[in-house]
Amino acid sequence: MEQTRGGDFNCGGGGGGSSRKNDETVVIGALSRFDTLPEDCISMVISHTSPRDACVVASVSKTMKSAAQSDLVWETFLPPEYSSQPANYSSKKEFYLSLANDSVLIDDGKKSFWLEKSSGKKCYMLSAMDLTITWGDSPAYWKWINVPESKFEKVAELRNVCWFEVRGKISCGMLSKGTHYSVYVVFKRAYNRSHGFDYAPVEGGVGFVGKEATKTLVFLESSSTGSADDSRSGYSGISHVAVTRAFRMRRPWMRVPRGEEVEVDKENGRNVDEPKERGDGWSEVEIGKFYINNGDSDDEIEISIMETQMGHWKSGLIIQGIEIRPEKTRN
Numbered sequence: 484m485e486q487t488r489g490g491d492f493n494c495g496g497g498g499g500g501s502s503r504k505n506d507e508t509v510v511i512g513a514l515s516r517f518d519t520l521p522e523d524c525i526s527m528v529i530s531h532t533s534p535r536d537a538c539v540v541a542s543v544s545k546t547m548k549s550a551a552q553s554d555l556v557w558e559t560f561l562p563p564e565y566s567s568q569p570a571n572y573s574s575k576k577e578f579y580l581s582l583a584n585d586s587v588l589i590d591d592g593k594k595s596f597w598l599e600k601s602s603g604k605k606c607y608m609l610s611a612m613d614l615t616i617t618w619g620d621s622p623a624y625w626k627w628i629n630v631p632e633s634k635f636e637k638v639a640e641l642r643n644v645c646w647f648e649v650r651g652k653i654s655c656g657m658l659s660k661g662t663h664y665s666v667y668v669v670f671k672r673a674y675n676r677s678h679g680f681d682y683a684p685v686e687g688g689v690g691f692v693g694k695e696a697t698k699t700l701v702f703l704e705s706s707s708t709g710s711a712d713d714s715r716s717g718y719s720g721i722s723h724v725a726v727t728r729a730f731r732m733r734r735p736w737m738r739v740p741r742g743e744e745v746e747v748d749k750e751n752g753r754n755v756d757e758p759k760e761r762g763d764g765w766s767e768v769e770i771g772k773f774y775i776n777n778g779d780s781d782d783e784i785e786i787s788i789m790e791t792q793m794g795h796w797k798s799g800l801i802i803q804g805i806e807i808r809p810e811k812t813r814n
Contacts, residue, residue: 518546525550530559534579535601552576560603579603586634595634599809604659606808608669609651609786611639614805617648632764633803640673641800647685647790651805652692655779658807663774667767667806668788670703670758672799679797680704680790684755687770688787696785701756701768703800765803772810 529537529551537560541551550556557575558566565582572578583600586608593613597606611627616639618624626640641647649668658664666689681704690696758766773784786805790797 518544522546522550522553523555526553526555530556533601534560534583534603562598562603562605588634592636595804602809604662604809605657606806607653607657608634608804608806609653610635610637610804611802612637614639614649614651614802616650616802617646618644628801630801630803635803638804639802641677641798641802643796643798645794645796647788647797649788649802651786652783653786653807655691655775655782655784658775658784659809660775660777660779663810664772664807665769665810666771666773666786667769667808668703669761669765669767669803669806671765671801671803672704673801674799677704677797677799679795680800683790683793683795685788685790688785688789689771689773690785691773691779692783692785696787697771697773699756699771701770703758703768705757705766767806 525547529540532540534557537551537556541548552574554568554575557579560579561575561582565578568575568578572581579598580600582596583598583603586595586597586606588594589596590613593610595608595610598604599606612635616625619639622642624642624644626642627637628640629636630638666687668687680702684700684702687699687701688696756768758768760766770788771786784807788805
């Protein structure tokens with residue numbers, strides 16, 4: 484199943500702009516002197532770089548290519564729990580690329596796991612089955628269905644609630660140390676329509692369990708959806724501070740015509756985020772970020788998506804899960 488990820492590379496070479504080619508030329512020139520070293524020594528040096536660097540080094544010479552493709556190198560890029568190469572893979576590199584190009588189901592099919600291709604950082608999606616959904620076991624409010632394009636056996640379809648609350652947790656020990664992560668809710672509209680999310684934001688929360696979470700407001704309905712005369716879709720351009728003010732005052736969200744002047748969010752310098760379409764047929768919106776350092780292994784990250792203040796009814800949303808992957812802007 485395809486998932487969104489950044490920083491892909493081509494192990495066969497090629498692609499990229501002129502600046503990237505210049506950088507690679509410098510690296511290749513600096514590394515060519517290692518040709519005279521034993522191959523094991525070259526492999527040991529390459530193993531302290533990154534998967535992307537290993538692919539660049541492989542284009543220097545036959546000796547460097549052999550060293551860069553060795554199991555000694557690619558085993559270091561694999562997570563310890565995946566260091567044993569399955570019998571159906573011819574090399575550690577092939578196994579690594581399989582984990583980077585496609586996700587695998589873990590935890591009895593409740594989570595999916597893959598590697599960010601360029602760095603080897605761990606990525607996860609917590610399925611809807613792995614989340615705590617208020618009223619999720621009541622058929623009048625939520626329905627558990629099969630969707631062919633989902634990577635999981637079941638997804639959660641929202642039938643009708645006025646209290647929208649979804650929570651999830653993941654152990655920090657499962658994630659890559661020294662990594663800045665972004666958190667996304669992955670969803671779609673049932674029958675290409677939803678109700679109650681087009682003019683009211685939801686609150687996303689991300690933080691360590693037992694500590695105050697970082698909160699943000701996002702829309703789960705894009706301003707580009709709906710019919711042309713549907714006034715509910717006219718919130719495009721509303722600033723984060725304007726949404727926050729209305730949200731905290733507990734008043735119905737005001738509809739703002741497109742093009743109307745709105746207050747600029749000087750603190751955050753951005754508008755409230757809207758969903759973006761992915762290449763796998765789902766949509767996503769970022770609800771928060773966090774950082775994993777070397778001392779966080781025993782902690783947990785708690786994630787929440789809520790709209791409990793407005794009191795209006797909401798329906799027509801299908802939640803596949805919550806995706807956790809390294810920030811695109813980080814190395």
